[in-house]
Amino acid sequence: MTKFPERVFSGVQPTGNLHLGNYLGAITKFVDLQKNYECLYCVVDLHAITVAQDPAKLTSNIREVTAAFIAAGIDPETNIIFNQSQVAEHTELAWVFNCVARMGWLNRMTQFKEKAGKDRENASVGLYAYPALMAADILVYRATHVPVGEDQKQHLELARDIAQKFNNDFSKSIQDHGFGDVFFPLPEPLIQGPATRVMSLRDGAKKMSKSDVSDNSRLNLSDDADVIAQKVRKAKTDSEALPSEIEGLGSRPEADNLVGIFAALNEQSKAEVLRDFGGANFSTFKSALVDLAVAKLGPIGTKMRELQTDQAYIDDILRRGADRARVHAQATMSSVKDILGFVR
Ligand code: TYM
Numbered sequence: 001m002t003k004f005p006e007r008v009f010s011g012v013q014p015t016g017n018l019h020l021g022n023y024l025g026a027i028t029k030f031v032d033l034q035k036n037y038e039c040l041y042c043v044v045d046l047h048a049i050t051v052a053q054d055p056a057k058l059t060s061n062i063r064e065v066t067a068a069f070i071a072a073g074i075d076p077e078t079n080i081i082f083n084q085s086q087v088a089e090h091t092e093l094a095w096v097f098n099c100v101a102r103m104g105w106l107n108r109m110t111q112f113k114e115k116a117g118k119d120r121e122n123a124s125v126g127l128y129a130y131p132a133l134m135a136a137d138i139l140v141y142r143a144t145h146v147p148v149g150e151d152q153k154q155h156l157e158l159a160r161d162i163a164q165k166f167n168n169d170f171s172k173s174i175q176d177h178g179f180g181d182v183f184f185p186l187p188e189p190l191i192q193g194p195a196t197r198v199m200s201l202r203d204g205a206k207k208m209s210k211s212d213v214s215d216n217s218r219l220n221l222s223d224d225a226d227v228i229a230q231k232v233r234k235a236k237t238d239s240e241a242l243p244s245e246i247e248g249l250g251s252r253p254e255a256d257n258l259v260g261i262f263a264a265l266n267e268q269s270k271a272e273v274l275r276d277f278g279g280a281n282f283s284t285f286k287s288a289l290v291d292l293a294v295a296k297l298g299p300i301g302t303k304m305r306e307l308q309t310d311q312a313y314i315d316d317i318l319r320r321g322a323d324r325a326r327v328h329a330q331a332t333m334s335s336v337k338d339i340l341g342f343v344r
Pocket of ligand 1: 009010011012013014020021023024025026044047134146147148149150151152155195196197198207208
């Protein structure tokens, strides 16, 4: 079996309101992984335009996500930080994958159903084909590991199916061109820790999301200390004290969510948090959570604001990142063209 060099790829959409879910579910993992892996982190602007975007806002959102990556601790020199539209090979490979993926596979994607809602006829073709572009993002670098939150699991499974089908459909050509027995790795999702699915602060049954109309439903990375404190204090809870054991969180989604957030921010397990706070009422626990959230998120927000005042610096990081990413992407695309039988 072909052994692929280990490589990490992940992406974040520049759609504004970057929040605690994005941070705990994805960005903190990006920071950890850079210690042991070669990593590419992408601001996926081509994904953002699958729904309507205001061009001026999109530009500033691209810079905001880039600033968040750097402020959170990703080193843009040892890793590659870039925006997707600067490396044309993403869309080129996405077309090939549109021809590999089956309609039946895409029809099963729950995120499309949620985002398109009742007015499916009016959704963009891009929104429907989005998972094939996401597979291309990962596989154009032949990445092996993909840190994401729980909500991206189904898309990752689709990326694996696409990689597998490409390897099977073209196995003879892959071998004939000397690429071994398979060309694409089956990328592994990394979905770990106590905050892979951070829920809304207003409703423990709903995911924390950029598009929730209530700003109180989420902690934005750009929120200052006062706003963080207000939102945590207003967060929905039940009236009981915290349990001492994990099992006690079972039917208490809001409590479970806040304990998960505390655990992730403090780099602990939920069981450890409950060991310290079991029996405490929510006002005590929320005070501790406010202190922790302000201590962890406050400096990131400050750094983000500072970085965003220097657009030339951010744009230079993105440009240099894209130049480095393109080298890998072009090599993959040349091989893919040979495998498909294109003349080049
Ligand atoms: P996006 O921009 O919606 O979210 C970015 C990352 O944040 C995670 N996330 C969450 N994690 C925990 N709790 C939440 N409430 C929460 N909300 C969001 C997401 O799982 C994601 O990891 N399709 C992707 C972007 C993408 C991508 C890729 C990711 C495009 N190409 C290739 C990995 C590899 C998306 O829309 O993420």
